[in-house]
Amino acid sequence: MGKEVIKILYVNIKKEFDNFKLDIEFETNGETMALLGASGCGKSMTLKCIAGIEKPDEGEIILNNRILFNSKKKINLLPQKRKVGLLFQSYALFPNMTLRENIAIAVPKDRNNKNEIINEKIEAFSLKGLENNYPHQLSGGQQQRVALARMLVNEPEILMLDEPFSALDEHLRWRMEQEIISILRTYGGNTLYVSHNKDEVFRICEKVAVFNKGKIEEINSREEIFNRPTTYAAAVLTGCKNISKAKKISENKVYAVDLGLELNCNEVDDDVKFVGIYTEHLKVSEDNKEDNTFEFNILNVIDNLFSHTLVLSPRIKDYETQKIYMEVSESQFKGIENKKSIYLHFNKKNLLLLNK
């Protein structure tokens, strides 16, 4: 057995630009990590700093024991020396080169079996027969594969994908996502995946870093982040639509300010700021005998393709409260179609208590 290769990316950087402050620190250990955040939160800038295209004001970037950037030691490697792979949504293929030339130009100089390497990649990415085509003659899927092949043939020590699918329509997106997942599995090194799409992130990544206004709010495994987000930004980004300001009442009771409801919880921290629940976790009840069950007026029904979204507000409140959104299936909807109000159960274990 050979020596275990250390696959660690450590990033700790600060950068100010356009009245915006990026100040982040994180580490990955050979896994696929998502940088999840709304647009303009510093995700892409982070990738550019790691790639050496942008220079951080201060800090340190280390990749597999190599210092890529260190402001104190005045180290700032050129992008050419960093061994990082970048994939953009536009794929950025070289339009003046054929498919084969696009891959060939990325083969490291010191290889003497260049042709073999290229042929192998063309084969592996099912691009055979298209070698002499120019990028504009290729389909979107083929372009993506060329971009991936070009990136991998360069033998990068980290892959960085910047919203690779955001310009695609849904069915194509699904297929290309599957391709990327299988490629990332075989690559097995550090991967950073920038996205604002929660579903995509959940399917592709093992770890998630939640970006908000230039800071990382939370880093955790995808299961933790998606089941138990601990911050407002993380909850919103993972798709939580029902979030209210909260005040602690007692050790296991919280007051949802925007809804005017008292909710029983398992354990309330002193610094709780918000309470939330995913639309999928709300349950319709027959009556309000059960704990944490309240009557809600149905204000509106939004029809989706395979479900309905109910827009609700708590009954017996003489002031306007925040609305609650709940998703019900076709069959569930049959039972409540003609009702003016329903009982909703907020399961204790599904309540998200957010402290930021």
Added chain:
Amino acid sequence: MNYSPLLISLKAAVIATMITFVFGIYAAYFTTKLDKAKGLVDGILTIPLVLPPTVLGFFLLVLLGKNSIIGKFLSSYDIFIVFSEAATIIASAVVSFPLMYRTVRGAFEQLDRNMIYVAKTLGLSNHKIFLKIMLPNSFSSIMAGTILAFARALGEFGATIMLAGNIPGKTQTMAVAVYSAVQAGNRTLAYKWVAIMVGISLVSMIVMNKFEKMQVVKVGKGGN
């Protein structure tokens, strides 16, 4: 009819365009890399486009005249720029330079920046990126800029008459010949030169449009 103005003009324009071609592309590449001084450098390089050519000619006269440092240096080797054939070339080159520089710079700036970033992370040197990616993908704009510069160089009048004068058979270009013909009351001759110049300019513009259309076909999917 004496055709020497046509030959003098063509010679000056062709050589001036070659000079502009090299310096224009280089200047465009150089300024796209600048950060803070970009505005100032761009202003200096573009100024020949907005200054009256006579003012430009005056500057050149001061710079290259026999009392200037350059003029003195050259005259010690028996080289005299002012009122020489070289003056027609220099005047045309200076006046047409901004057109080349601007067109190419525009093309460089329109290149997908992500493409350049990716090229860098793939380990391609800046030199290689310039030669293998920036130049080929700006080909049609470079050709369009070259033709534009050529057409401008061919029609140069103001700076030429200041620096090169109006010596028939030596520095009298077509544009100057039109002026001389009108001055001398020779309308027929003036019409002939005008017709030739309009013809050449028109053909140049048609060729240039062909190159610009090529661009549309070559560019693939862009975006950020």
